Amino acid sequence: MPATVTVWEKDPALAARITVVPAPDITKTPLAFRLIPSLGNNPPQAVEFRYWNAAATLRRAADFWAASSQAPVTWRGGQVIDVFLDRSEGLNSEYDGTTLSFYHGSTVAHPTLVIYSGESPDLLCHELGHAILDAIRSDLFDAEGLEVEAFGEAFGDMSAILCAMQLPTFCSFVLAETSGRSFWSSSSLSRVAQQFGSALRLVKPADADEDCLRNAWNNHFYVDPSTVSKVGLADTIWNNAHSFSRIYTGAFFEALSAMLPVKAGGNAPGPETLRQVSDDMRDILVDATRSAQLVPGFAAEIAAAMIEESDKYHHAYPDVFQGVFIRRNILPQAIS
Ligand SMILES: [Zn+2]
Known part of the structure; x- marks a missing residue:
């Protein structure tokens, strides 16, 4: 595991806004993660970037909510939540009550420009927000x-x-x-x-x-x-x-x-x-x-x-x- 990783601050569109942070421990509780797929050996550079970007962003977001006044102690489904970093094709991201899923997609106008929803801290934190809300008030x-x-x-x-x-x-x-x-x-x-x-x-x-x-x-x-x-x-x-x-x-x-x-x-x-x-x-x-x-x-x-x-x-x-x-x-x- 590297000592530090480079991540987007908020969104890939803010291209100059990158920062270097300590490599996150996604297995830390409360609110641990399992990222799917795991990194493996010698991943392509872009895959490695997206993995650490998601890991560091989700860790920061979970730690933020875990520090709240009446924090959730676990996810709705338990200590660890599964996060699918690139589940399939589509302009989408979702929390389905059990897992977080991110996708990749493009448009007819720009077919070679592939957008990964799991690369945006905004979308990572939005979906994590759904999971936090569910952990706090599943009836809502x-x-x-x-x-x-x-x-x-x-x-x-x-x-x-x-x-x-x-x-x-x-x-x-x-x-x-x-x-x-x-x-x-x-x-x-x-x-x-x-x-x-x-x-x-x-x-x-x-x-x-x-x-x-x-x-x-x-x-x-x-x-x-x-x-x-x-x-x-x-x-x-x-x-x-x-x-x-x-x-x-x-x-x-x-x-x-x-x-x-x-x-x-x-x-x-x-x-x-x-x-x-x-x-x-x-x-x-x-x-x-x-x-x-x-x-x-x-x-x-x-x-x-x-x-x-x-x-x-x-x-x-x-x-x-x-x-x-x-x-x-x-x-x-x-x-x-
Ligand atoms: Zn939403």
Whole structure:
């Protein structure tokens, strides 16, 4: 095993954003992994890169969630989860309740450009987010209904964003990128799965935002699921968990951006401040996920739970969350 490995920070589309990290121990508990296939002898360089990139990213993400306030102790299926690094052909990645699977695919427009979903830390962390949610609340993972299914997708996208914020080099990069403008803006942090999104957009235009798979910097407002259309365009909310999830993710990222100056306490936020608010958002998400009731109108239920739980981490946070949730119509004005 090498002492260090080279990995993407967040997404292959951010081609300059690579970093060197200690080689991970994927067998470490809690939340151990088995990567399939294992590395073998003398693998092609690209296969070796993808293996260590996935191993290091998943280890970092699992360690992040395992450090949460009410952390899962095991996966739903036990101590070790199987991860298929390249299961078959397709523009896809999935958590099926038992395993994580990643695929490879290309588009008719660019047949020689092969996209490996398991090469993107954003997608690795998104799918791991599904598995974490399932480990915490399997009833939520199994539940049907647009609001609760979409929350699972938002939990996955927040996993991608929050896990990227564990890397001080990436935090410094995003602070420089957003310098002179609001942190609440489109950035390398807010754009989830840029490379994969650019391919999926060519095949399914309604399934990807214009600049990535899903941008957490968005202005989507809550709409009653019974009123949304069955199909829609990329910039509208329609009857699809990924589409609907952008309402939650937008609200969570907007709240995260407003938590930053609160945490910085009047000082300019540094990379460490970003890591601290990512920890707070993780804990608020986990606590609210544990306490929210599975009821019709789940969006308002989880929002109310997040407001309540956020007070444990900073007394100014409840107002931040309440303001965002009301502005986005996730909570009615009357609750305030
Ligand atoms: Zn998902």
